[in-house]
Amino acid sequence: MNVESILESLLFISGEPMGFGKLAKITSVGESDLKSAADALAKKYNEENRGLRILIKDNRVQMVTAGENSQYVDQYLKADIEGDLSRAALEVLSIIAYRGPISRAEVEQIRGVNCSFTVRHLLIRGLIERINNPNDARAYLYRISFEFLKKMGVEKVENLPNYAEMHNKIILDDALKAAEKEEAKNEIVMKEKPTLIVMVWLTYSTITCY
Numbered sequence: 304m305n306v307e308s309i310l311e312s313l314l315f316i317s318g319e320p321m322g323f324g325k326l327a328k329i330t331s332v333g334e335s336d337l338k339s340a341a342d343a344l345a346k347k348y349n350e351e352n353r354g355l356r357i358l359i360k361d362n363r364v365q366m367v368t369a370g371e372n373s374q375y376v377d378q379y380l381k382a383d384i385e386g387d388l389s390r391a392a393l394e395v396l397s398i399i400a401y402r403g404p405i406s407r408a409e410v411e412q413i414r415g416v417n418c419s420f421t422v423r424h425l426l427i428r429g430l431i432e433r434i435n436n437p438n439d440a441r442a443y444l445y446r447i448s449f450e451f452l453k454k455m456g457v458e459k460v461e462n463l464p465n466y467a468e469m470h471n472k473i474i475l476d477d478a479l480k481a482a483e484k485e486e487a488k489n490e491i492v493m494k495e496k497p498t499l500i501v502m503v504w505l506t507y508s509t510i511t512c513y
Contacts (some may be wrong), residue, residue, distance in 0.1 A: 304332070306330070306332055306336055306337065306339075306340040307340045307343055307344055309330055309332075310326065310330075310337060310340045310341060310344065310364075311344060311366075313326065313329065313330075314357070314364065314365065314366035315366055316417055316419060317365075317366075317419060318366075318419035318420060318422075318423055319365065319419065319443075320358075320360075320363040320364065320365040321363060321364060321365065322362060322363045322441050323337050323338055323341075323362055323363070323364065324362070324441075325441060326364075338359075341357055341359055341364045342359070344357045345357035345358075345359065348369075352369075353369065354368060354369050354372055355367065355368060355369060356368070356369050356370070388428075389421075391414075391416075391418075391421050392421050392424055392425060394414060395410055395414070395418050395421045395422060395425065396425055396430060396431070396447075396451075398410050398413055398414070399425075399431050399445050399446065399447060400447045400451070400460065400463060401463070401466065401469040401470055402470065403431075403444070403445055403446035403447060403460075404434060404444035404445065404446040405444060405445060405446075406436060406439075406442055406443070406444055406445070407419065407422055407442075407443070407445065408442070410422070410445070422445060429448055429450040429451075430447065430448055430450060430451045430454075431445050431446065431447055431448055431451065432445070432446060432447075432448045433445055434446065446460075447460060
């Protein structure tokens with residue numbers, strides 16, 4: 304078992320700080336061995352002047368981009384923020400809007416794929432916000448932001464179209480699956496329009512960014 308390789312993969316896919324306790328449960332590797340692997344990775348990244356770094360703090364570890372590359376990372380993020388929302392982003396945004404506050408794990412359970420980068424993208428755009436999870440101090444919950452409500456032109460989340468109906472888990476799941484089938488059938492190109500972000504996946508509309 305290559306502990307460094309396993310840890311590297313988990314940190315990459317997570318995109319967030321991970322506690323050594325949680326990592327130990329996932330990998331069945333002792334916390335001391337995981338900490339040693341994290342230290343080794345951090346040293347290796349620094350010595351080889353890699354584009355990533357390993358941060359260790361408060362019994363947690365995170366993979367981040369190298370500070371000296373921040374100029375280029377910022378340029379990429381700016382371009383990404385100004386572009387259209389992807390189909391995946393629109394779907395995750397719909398789930399958070401109609402089911403939030405919701406954990407990333409629950410979003411991933413609904414979609415069936417990892418959503419770490421998509422959630423981070425929506426956070427950067429200011430369309431969602433992260434709050435502490437009262438049931439798990441090591442995890443977070445996600446909900447729509449005031450910026451999202453402003454773009455949607457509604458005063459509160461309950462005023463979103465069909466909210467009472469779509470807040471129901473089964474109905475929302477069925478709507479998302481139906482939207483995905485419809486898109487595949489008609490080859491619809493989904494783009495963002497701030498006043499209709501959520502309804503993209505519920506009405507199968509083709510909308511453009513402005």
